Amino acid sequence: MKILIVEDEQKTADYLCKGLTEQGCTVDAVHNGIDGQHLALEHDYDVIVLDVMLPGMDGFSVLKSIRTLKQTPVIMLTARDRVEDRIKGLHDGADDYLVKPFSFLELLARLQALTRRGRAMEPTQLRISNLLIDLISRKAFRGATRIDLTAKEFSLLAVLARRQGDILSKTAIAELVWDMNFDSNTNVVEVAIKRLRAKIDAPFSPKLLHTIRGMGYVLEPRSEEVPE
Amino acid sequence: MRRSITLRLVAMFSAAALIIFSLIGAALYGVLKRELASHQREELNTLVQDMQYMIQRAGDVQRWSHVQTKLETLTPADGSIRFWVRSEDPRFQYGEGPADVEPAERGPDGLGRLALPGRKYPLSTTAKTIAGFQERPAIRLIVGIDAAPYMHTLNAFAGALVGLSLLGALLVMVLGYWIAQVGLRPLKQLSGEAQAIGPKTLSQRLKNAPLPDELSELALAFNGMLERLEGAYNQLEAFNADVAHELRTPLANLIGETQVALSRQRTAPQFMEVLQSNLEELERLRSIINDMLFLARADQGESATSLASACVTEEISKTIEFFEFVLDESGMNVEVEGDVRARAFIETALFRRAMTNLLQNAIQHSGAGSRIRVQVSEQPTLIQVAVSNPGAPIEEAHLPRLFDRFYRVDAARNDSDPSQHHGHGLGLAIVKAIAKMHGGSVFARSQGGVTTIGFSVPAAA
Numbered sequence: 001m002k003i004l005i006v007e008d009e010q011k012t013a014d015y016l017c018k019g020l021t022e023q024g025c026t027v028d029a030v031h032n033g034i035d036g037q038h039l040a041l042e043h044d045y046d047v048i049v050l051d052v053m054l055p056g057m058d059g060f061s062v063l064k065s066i067r068t069l070k071q072t073p074v075i076m077l078t079a080r081d082r083v084e085d086r087i088k089g090l091h092d093g094a095d096d097y098l099v100k101p102f103s104f105l106e107l108l109a110r111l112q113a114l115t116r117r118g119r120a121m122e123p124t125q126l127r128i129s130n131l132l133i134d135l136i137s138r139k140a141f142r143g144a145t146r147i148d149l150t151a152k153e154f155s156l157l158a159v160l161a162r163r164q165g166d167i168l169s170k171t172a173i174a175e176l177v178w179d180m181n182f183d184s185n186t187n188v189v190e191v192a193i194k195r196l197r198a199k200i201d202a203p204f205s206p207k208l209l210h211t212i213r214g215m216g217y218v219l220e221p222r223s224e225e226v227p228e
Numbered sequence: 229m230r231r232s233i234t235l236r237l238v239a240m241f242s243a244a245a246l247i248i249f250s251l252i253g254a255a256l257y258g259v260l261k262r263e264l265a266s267h268q269r270e271e272l273n274t275l276v277q278d279m280q281y282m283i284q285r286a287g288d289v290q291r292w293s294h295v296q297t298k299l300e301t302l303t304p305a306d307g308s309i310r311f312w313v314r315s316e317d318p319r320f321q322y323g324e325g326p327a328d329v330e331p332a333e334r335g336p337d338g339l340g341r342l343a344l345p346g347r348k349y350p351l352s353t354t355a356k357t358i359a360g361f362q363e364r365p366a367i368r369l370i371v372g373i374d375a376a377p378y379m380h381t382l383n384a385f386a387g388a389l390v391g392l393s394l395l396g397a398l399l400v401m402v403l404g405y406w407i408a409q410v411g412l413r414p415l416k417q418l419s420g421e422a423q424a425i426g427p428k429t430l431s432q433r434l435k436n437a438p439l440p441d442e443l444s445e446l447a448l449a450f451n452g453m454l455e456r457l458e459g460a461y462n463q464l465e466a467f468n469a470d471v472a473h474e475l476r477t478p479l480a481n482l483i484g485e486t487q488v489a490l491s492r493q494r495t496a497p498q499f500m501e502v503l504q505s506n507l508e509e510l511e512r513l514r515s516i517i518n519d520m521l522f523l524a525r526a527d528q529g530e531s532a533t534s535l536a537s538a539c540v541t542e543e544i545s546k547t548i549e550f551f552e553f554v555l556d557e558s559g560m561n562v563e564v565e566g567d568v569r570a571r572a573f574i575e576t577a578l579f580r581r582a583m584t585n586l587l588q589n590a591i592q593h594s595g596a597g598s599r600i601r602v603q604v605s606e607q608p609t610l611i612q613v614a615v616s617n618p619g620a621p622i623e624e625a626h627l628p629r630l631f632d633r634f635y636r637v638d639a640a641r642n643d644s645d646p647s648q649h650h651g652h653g654l655g656l657a658i659v660k661a662i663a664k665m666h667g668g669s670v671f672a673r674s675q676g677g678v679t680t681i682g683f684s685v686p687a688a689a
Contacts, residue, residue, distance in 0.1 A: 101514045152552060178550040182581045183515050185655065186588050191553040214507030 001115055002044070005029040006036030006062065007051045007077065016049065019104050020111075033057030040066045046115050049107070052078040052089070060092055067093040073114040075107070105169045105215060112166070126161040128208055129221040131200065133161050142204045152177065153196050160209070160219035169216040193217055234408040241404030242397050249393035253386075260385055264378045265337035265352075272339070272354040275302070275309065275371045280358060283369060287362025289319055296322055308374035310351060315367035323370075330355050330370050342372055349375045414443050422450065430458040463632060470634035474516055474652060478509040485509075512652070519654045523633065526661035532575040535666075537688035540604055540611050541568040543576055547583040548602075551591065559597040562587070567606035571688040574666060582662040582683060583613070585655040589681065590617035603680075606687060610668060614682030622674040630672050630681065631660040659683055 003025050007013040013029045020027045028043075030036050033054040040048055040062070048066070052059035063074055076089045076097040089097050096110050126133040132141045138154050140147045149157065159176045160168060170189040174180040177192075197209050210218050279299070286295045299311045299322055312323035314330070330353065334340050340353040351372035360366040418434060425432050433454060434447040489502040541564055548555075548562050555561060572579075590600045594617040601616040622630070629635050634653035660670045660683070668684035 099518075101517065103511075103514070152549070174550070179546070180550055180580060180584065181577050182584075183518060184550075184581075184584050184588070185515060185652065186551070186554070186584065188550055188554050191557055195553055213504035214511060 001025040001046045001111070003027050003111070004036070004039055004043070004045045004048045006031075006033065006040075006048065006054065006059070008032060008054050009051070012051075015104070016107070019108075023108065031055075033059065033062045037062045037065050040072065041069055045072055047073045047075065047111055049075050049077060049111075050094075052076055060088060063089070063092050063094055075110055075114065077102070103169055103171075105167055106172065108166070109163075109168070109172050112163075126158075126164070128161060128164050128219060129206055130204075131161075131208055133158060140200065142200060145204075147199055149196075149199060152192070153199065156192055156196055157200065157219075160217065163219075165218065165220045167212050167216050167218045173217070189217075233412060234405065237408040237411075238401055238404045241407075242401045245400035246393065246397045249396050253389040253393055257382075257386055257389060261382060262337070264382060265335075265339065268352045268373060268375065268378060269337065269339060269354065271373055272352065272371050275311075275373075276354060276356050276369060278302075279311070279369060279371075280356065283313075283358050283367065284361060287364050289363070292320055292364065299323075306374075307347075308376075310372040312370040312372075313367050314370065315365050317363075317365050320364050320367055330368065347374070347376075349379050351375065352378075414439055418443060418447060425454065427461070430454065430461055467633055470653070471520070474634065475513065478512050481509050482506055516652050516654070519652070519658060523654065523657055523661050526665055530665065531667070532578055532662075532665045534575050535573050536576070537571050538574055538576055538579070540570045540572045540574075540579075540613065540685075543574070543579050544583055544602055544604070544613065547580050547587060550584065551587055554591060558591070560591060560594065560600060562600045562602060564602045564604065566604040567611075568604060570604055570606040570611045572611040572685045573688045574685050578662045578665065579685065582659045585659050586613075586615040586681060586683075589655055590615050590679075593617060593619045593679065603682070607684075609687055610684040611687045612682055612684045614671075614680050616678050616680040618677055619674075619679040621677060622672075622679060624674075627672040627674060631656045631670050633657040656681065 001024070003020055005013055005016050005020075005027060007016065007029065008031045010031070013031060017027045017029045028039060028045075030039055033056045036048075036050065036054070037057060050059045050062060054062070059076060059078075063076070066072065066074065073095045074093070076094045077100060078089070078097060079100045095114055098107060098110065124134070124136050126135065130143045134140070135158060138151075138158075140149055140154065140157060155177045156173065159173065168176075171183055173189050173192075174184055178188075193209065193211070201207050201209050206221050208219055208221060210220070210222060212218060279295075279302075282295055282298060286292045295313075299313075303309055303311060310323065312330075313321055315321055330340060338354075340355070341350040342353050343350040352375045353370055353372040355368055355370040357366060357368050418439070421434050433451045436444055436447050436451070439447055485502055485505055489499060494502075544564055548564070551562070587600070587602075594600065598618050603612075603614040603616065605612045605614070635656075656670075659681075663670050663683035663685065666685045668686065670683045671681070673680040
């Protein structure tokens, strides 16, 4: 995935660059609107991360000039969470927006969602190691053993399995599973993960559902267990 | 231009005094004038009667000459008393001057006025017809007396009245000024006291006891205003302190942990441990700041935008579903009752957020195995959603403050145990903000070991 980052705050640009590169993306980072506009029009990016407050030329203007020529997906970053800003950004053709402070995981999820749009149909079955998930019949198997899950437990498993290898934050899980689109400050996700783990992981091997402390959860086979 | 109460009072007092003095003066003047007139009348009548007897008997010229002599003796040299006799017969006449000395008109006192050359005031006159006797025909006797002494008295009296009235008015003016000063003294004291109240002495109140009734009400109103201001001020102060506290704790943890980590050689897993711990603190900071921003936006009057008609019970059920595992874990259950078909005009994401916070609050404050009730009640324009849970009684005074930011009934904070305490004291404040964004309100009750907290949103027409 080829990504352009237009962000004047050096530290933010640096960590975004580093994080996204480590995720296997090709990243260009520029620190002002004019360079951003130039690169966006010169090259073909899969997605552009565009800050609103930029020296030289603000994010909205950059977005407008990109939109006159290209339909590259754009995520706007804004420090001011005002409805007018959101409306303006979306009206000018932004595909998504994130309010600072945002979590890196959330940005990653949004980037993936944007680039995944319009991709081929989802598979009907997902397999992680010896865990098999049938999305049509909503059944899960560990090896040959059928695992009895409630509807929400299955939804949670499916959400994690669709993004296997990706770390999902609690907020993202709450949104994807329960449609709760805000920081809820509850321990709902922890409890749900605990129950799911008891069913799909505890009696089996290898362990697949891992907690990444402070960040969230990931479903993937791992050779060594991270201490929790 | 600002008008001084003292000056207005003085002006009004003086005007009132002048009016009263003038009226009294006029009345007194009238009485005196009438008295003096009757005095003159009596005097004239006496003179007429004195002469009448003599004239009645004077039937011939000889006797008439006696009458004339008598009249002459009675007329003093200064001319202050004058007699005239007029008849058809020139022999029986007396007195010089015009033929018709008797004035055609008489004053309201029944006396005639006869102006004579060389006299300052006209004479007051009266007349009487005396029937004829022997050769004398009927004659008309006219007596005039000088009104000057009476007029002098009257004028002196009037002068004194005017002078005294003016003097009185002046006196009232001075007294009025003093009275106004004394009367307004409590007001001065009040304003002095009010001036002494500043941000540091907000708890001070105006002293009500020594104040007169009229000002007492003002002082009460003023004290009420102070009460409200003090409340808001204290809340703001406490809020600032709380924000600082809430942000300082995670910041201190971050700084401390990082410093400790960097002060020695560490292995990669040790650094990882520190970073993970730091991340938790940072997430906490982020969550507080986001919620504060949300509240600030609500405070600035931002209202819910994407309103749509939605079934309240359906949204509540979704929220309960969110807590399904947590409820299951602690053996609690939630029942929804009331007007379950009610529809409200809401932004569903915000409504769910409020509902989540209310349920979270209820779950947190009730023991394992409790039953939580969600009561939906439809009112003419509003839908009320109330969440009840068995919980320790909360004092009446605490109830409205439950919705304050960072407010906790128990002063001791137990932030240290995150598994016990997931919120950061903004949950109910957010419920209130969301209710406000919808044009609704919040309420809290504590009765018979059941805590009920709820909010209202506009009903869908």
